[in-house]
Amino acid sequence: MNHAAEVTATKLMGPEPSKYGPTPSLGFNGSTPGPLLKVRQSEELAVTFENRTGEASSVHWHGIRISNGMDGVPGLTQEAVLDGADFDYRFVAPDAGTFWYHSHSRSWEQVARGLYGPLIVEEITPPDVDADIIVIVDDWRLDEDATFIDDFDGMFHFAHGGRMGNYAKVIPSQSSVRRGDRVRLRLINTANARVFPLDLTGIEGKLVALDGMPLEHVENFGTVTLAPAQRADIIADVADDIEFSFWTGQDDYALGAIVVEGSNPSPRSAEILPLPSNDMAKPRGEPExxxxxxxxxxxxxxxxxxxxxxxxxxxxxxxxxxxxxxxxxxxxxxxxxxxxxxxxxxxxxxxxxxxxxxxxxxxxxxxxxxxxxxxxxxxxxxxxxxxxxxxxxxxxxxxxxxxxxxxxxx
CATH class of the missing domain: 2.60.40.420 (Cupredoxins -  blue copper proteins)
Incomplete structure (x- = not known):
C-alpha cells in the first residue's frame, strides 16, 4: 500500500497572547511540530515537499533505513530544494518504530525555527495499549517578547555546547489519560543541542525501544537520557498525572504533564513484553x-x-x-x-x-x-x-x- 502525504514548509506567525507579540517561525503544513506522518511497516510512504520558506531546504527522514537518494542531504544525496520548488520523497519504511523528519539545510537554524515533525512506522501487530502518545521534547532560545533570539550563527554557541534554549517544554500529542490506562510514550528529543536527562513520574512500566529499535529485553527505567535526535519508547500503566522534568545541574525544571481525567474501568494486568524485533543484520564473529x-x-x-x-x-x-x-x-x-x-x-x-x-x-x-x-x-x-x-x-x-x-x- 502507498501512503501519500504533502508537507509544505512555510513561514509562520504564532499566536499573539496579550503579553507577547507574534513569534515568527517556520513550520510544516502550518504548524510546528509538523504533522504526524504514519505508515505501516514495509509499506511505502510518498511525500511531496513544497518549499515556501524563502530559502533553500530539504527533508531528512531520521533513523529510517532509506534508499540513499531519498535521504535528504544537500551536496551528498540530492540538490537543495530551492524556495518555490517541490521535491518528491518516496521510500519503503522497513522498520517499525519511532522516527522523525527535519530540515537538513541550514539545519542549525531551520530545525530551531520549527522545521521538524514526528514519523511513526506502525508494527504489523502493535502492542495492546489504551493510548499511543508522541512526546516531543524541545527547547527554544527566546527574547523577552517571545521572539527567537537571532544568534543562530553565533560563534560562541558553535564553539561550545551548541545553541541551547532558555525555555523548554514537552509537546505531547494527547493532553489527558485515565488512571489505569496502559500507554505507549514515544519520546523524541528535537532540540538543537541540549541533552535532556528526563525524569517521568506518575507511571510504572518498562523501556521497550531506543531510537526506534525494540530492546531484546524490556528494562526498568529511571532517568531517561536523550541526546539531540535520540528517541525512547516506554510502555507503562498510569497511576497519576504523568509529569516530565529534567535536572539542569542547578534545579529541577518542569517540562509539562499529561493529566489524569477519570479512571479506566478495566485496567490491563498482562506483563509488558518486548516489541516485535526488526529484521536487522547481526555481525557474525569478530568485525572485519x-x-x-x-x-x-x-x-x-x-x-x-x-x-x-x-x-x-x-x-x-x-x-x-x-x-x-x-x-x-x-x-x-x-x-x-x-x-x-x-x-x-x-x-x-x-x-x-x-x-x-x-x-x-x-x-x-x-x-x-x-x-x-x-x-x-x-x-x-x-x-x-x-x-x-x-x-x-x-x-x-x-x-x-x-x-x-x-x-x-x-
Missing part, C-alpha cells in the same frame, strides 16, 4: 575492520589540524573522498573518541549500529550515540545499505562548523 573516529576542536579543546571549529580525525567538513569505504554486508567496529570538552551525539544516516559494552557484548541498537566529553564509545555497524551516508554530530551547530564526514557502502 576496526576504525577510530576522533572528535577534535571547540573551545578548551586544544589545537587540531582541521580548517573549522570542529573536526573528525583532523578533517573539518565533508572531504572529497569518504572517511570510510565499506563493502555491503561488512561489519566495522568504530571507536568514537571524544577529545573535546563537550558532549557530542554522533548520528549515522541510513543505518543503525550496536553500542558495544566494556566487556565486548553488544548493547542496544542506536542511530545516534551520545559520547560525553573526554570519553569514548565503541559502536559496531553492519553496513548493509548501499550509498553515500552522512556521519555527523547532531548538536547541529557542531556539524555546521566541521564535525561531519561521510561513509560509502558499495
Amino acid at each position: 575492520r576496526r576504525e577510530i573516529l576522533r572528535m577534535q576542536g571547540g573551545a578548551m579543546g586544544g589545537q587540531h589540524p582541521g580548517e573549522d571549529i570542529w573536526s573528525f580525525n583532523g578533517v573539518s567538513d565533508l572531504p572529497d573522498q569518504p572517511w570510510l569505504k565499506a563493502e555491503r554486508g561488512s561489519a566495522v567496529q568504530i571507536s568514537l573518541v571524544n577529545d573535546t570538552s563537550f558532549p557530542h551525539g554522533i548520528h549515522l544516516h541510513g543505518h543503525h549500529f550496536y553500542e558495544v559494552a566494556e566487556d565486548g557484548s553488544l548493547g542496544p541498537l542506536r542511530d545516534t550515540s551520545l559520547v560525553n566529553a573526554r570519553e569514548s564509545r565503541d559502536i559496531l555497524c553492519v553496513f548493509e545499505n548501499p550509498g553515500k551516508w552522512l556521519l555527523h554530530c547532531h548538536m547541529l551547530g557542531h556539524s555546521a562548523t566541521g564535525m561531519k564526514t561521510w561513509v560509502e557502502v558499495t
